Amino acid sequence: MRNRAGSQPGGAAGAGAALEVGGRSWDDAGVLADDDLERLRSRFIEVDYTVDAIMKLVGDSAQAALGRNNTTPARRRLADDHGPVATLAKLWPLQARVSSDDLDRALPGMRQSLLDTGMIRIDHDQVRALIDLRPYGSDDGAAGWIFSDLTPGLDGPMTPVAEDFVLGVSPASMTLAELTFRRPVGSALDLGTGCGVQSLHLARHADNVVATDVNRRALAMARATMRLNGVDVDLREGSLYEPVADEAFDLIVTNPPYVMSPPATDGRLTYREAGLVGDELVRRVVVDGAARLNPGGSLQVLGNWAQLTGRPWQERLQGWVEPTGCDAHILRREELDPYEYIEIWLADAGLVGSPDYRSRYEAWCDYFDRLGIESVGMGWLTLTRAERERPAITIEDWPYPVEQPIGPAWAERRDAVELARRLSDAELLNRRWQLAPDVEQETVGRPGVADPEAIVLRQQRGFRRAVRAGTVLAGVAGACDGDLRLDQIVGGVATILDLDAQIVAGEVLTEVRQLVVDGLLRESSIQDVE
Template identity: 55%
Template sequence: MEREETADRLGDRLLELDWSVDTVLERIGEEGQRALGRNSTVAADRHLGSADDPVATLTRLWLLQQKVGRAAADAALPGLVDDLTAAGVLNSEGASVEAAVDVRPYDSDDGTRGWVVSDLVNGLDGLPGPARPDYVLGISPASTSLAQMTIRDRIGSALDLGAGCGVQSLHLARHARRVVATDLNPRANELAAWTYHLNDLEIDQRLGSLYEPVAGERFDLIVTNPPYVMSPPGTERLVYREGSMVADGLVEAIVRGSADHLTNGGTLQVLGNWAILDPDRWTERLADWIPPGCDALIMERERLDPYEYIEIWLADAGLAGRPEHAERYREWLDYFDSLGVRQVGMGWLQVHRSGSEVPDLRIEQWPHAVEQPVGPAFAAHRTAVAYARRGDSEILATNWRLASDVIQETIGDPGAADPRHIVLRSQRGFRRAVEVGTALGGVLGACDGELPLGVIIGAVAGLLDADAETLVAELLPRVRQLLADGILVL
């Protein structure tokens, strides 16, 4: 209770000072913000100058991880320094105070605002990487990416699986009546509790691995950025990024087990990576993970060779330039060789418990630019798949229209009477495109919601002097794909 009261008082003070992203950005400037993104505090420190007002003090204390004078700390946090020290949030010694954990403002494009508590930022100004296996990562590109891909429909229940510092729960609490947050790392649960109390949120926290803490429960939405890094066994692991399963077994277990914890129509969304053993058959391997009765959309955003992958995570662990770097590198390569890992895919996985006897499984490489946040595109995909499942007669009897963001691009030789290629391209969401010929182009051009598709195809068949039934049989598979792609909508 003392910790909760201290957290409530700290939250009230941060709100009183308006210690927010906008306020801090105004004080440290765009250069300071960008430099902090590169783990350098110099630019922000220079912008703050000699200021010692409360906002400057808190910014130095937590974002720049500098020691501040006790008098300045007391002025910024009146009556709180000793309590925060006792709670392990600050270290206070003599005439100076420094951060023991990270507290920072958070702001997102879906309206989520507040503060997030985690361990201190790694590698700031060249300092070494994580010093403890139970390190709790703060706001990161991965957490931001997961937040951007999450569907924000109003729902009854949501599960933040492997919640870490709790940033996803901040988002989920805005559109889910009930949020459960789990983690197997006790320290993560402890720091996430600070996050929740600072933001005056009631989150059901539970300790445990994978779905164990929610056995027998179902949720409308499950989101997770699990510890997916595939590191060799027998080495010290960082809990926030590495599990104990072989290769990508942790991500596989989350996907395979999802159906038992999703409500009818519920969705699992994962940011993760997967091993590619055979580059020609990688989609088949992932398709095997999908539970019966579930649709899936898996989009590989990036593919790395083992050397690229290993170098990224050795650097993340702070091992670059250290004596053990070469040995760890070799261990990792040997591990991948033993498993037959030839490449690593990284990206998005969505599983939708549709209940369909014929699941829609779409697994593809998609390194192209998308509209962010991309969550609405994932939501639209579920609807689009339902459209594409309709029977032939229903599709033909429906008044479809081209999505409002679709534009036509033509490619041809200069001076030529007709283009060589006509492409319809969506400007929103996943920004998919399709090349169309004369017949399909004519049909789609007339899809404005005024006439049923069957009538339009019949009219185009007449203009082309083609058999209408033959044209229907030719175009229906293309139309289904356009429905699934969101190019045609109701």
């Protein structure tokens, strides 16, 4: 599946059918016993069953093919390799059969436990996986191993999956992890945890983590994931914020089941559909989540929303966030027409080529027509309980490339908003500012012309914003080297341009304030003692 701005809610591109093996299902607390999980953990560490080790074995091209759900190149690379890492990679990420002898060499003494708990099946001495268990690694240092259902559609078309399957790591879950603030917090909530990948990240910088899900199988797998990785997370069953009642958090992260599909009494996929009308699920996640933030806490959501005929989408989302009293920064990363949106999710459900594909397509079109949905916005939403009288709300279209992980830059922007809102014009002028080291100035104009037609200040990192600057703003920003106060720079530029300093200040202060918010200007470490 393509990464539609991190569009797949909950996790991977898909997963295998719900299991009922050996009289036990993965919706109970049993799964693997703690001593078995500890043996697995020790063995994985011993043999280096990690993302880096597998990538080294299969190579970059085969790894890229795996990202396209094609296992053939990796299987060819590992065909004659019977070492522990190759065996585990073939069994789980590649979903290939391995011999019982190879399994016993890779995981000595574990075969019976894996059989008893329905993780594997053995046919004629050939072992195949029924549950996925693969390594995970990320740029922020979160690493370990994650349980989930098997990925469908490897080396072929997507196939229908069970309603309660549990998704693994996907572009969507990785996008949410990348945009999340990674600063120390006292409490965090992973809403709709799925396989538990967000909780692995949160546990690294939150003192206490609560993770919820409506899917019992997801909670069972998340519990196994946490125990396998030695992570302490409070797992609770329930819909939306019901499991946390009136508790408040410093950080809430979620990639909820936001797909806007026609109501159905059966066949609804839990990982992506909540059964509410239109985008009501996302609205509730945002509004109710804002009410459960501690002062200074943030809610970060990966989701989509309906864009209605005759109403600006920004106005509609403003209506969601403004009553919360929170600061808000919403980025629309992508816009889809209804047909493209419908086709993506019908394919995700494995319905392409099925007898009822056309009727399902028609029903979805009728549903969107009734709701007046002319397109779908997909993107990132962050709300912060800043407790200010006038919340800072920014809603913007931002389909441009950003630096990943974007979380650090987004956290810095949250701080900059607080600073820019706190400083009066006089205080802004009395401070020393410094152009961020990643900002470059570009000029556009015809060759040989003395003056450029346009001056652009462009970030190379973070959100990679480009700001068109007039001569005055470019002169002021270019002189911000951290040594002079802003009022001194304004006065110098005014003198050079033969303008009144107050007029220059009035012209650039609003723009300078926005440069601070966007991270192009930063406070200098040299400041007068107040």
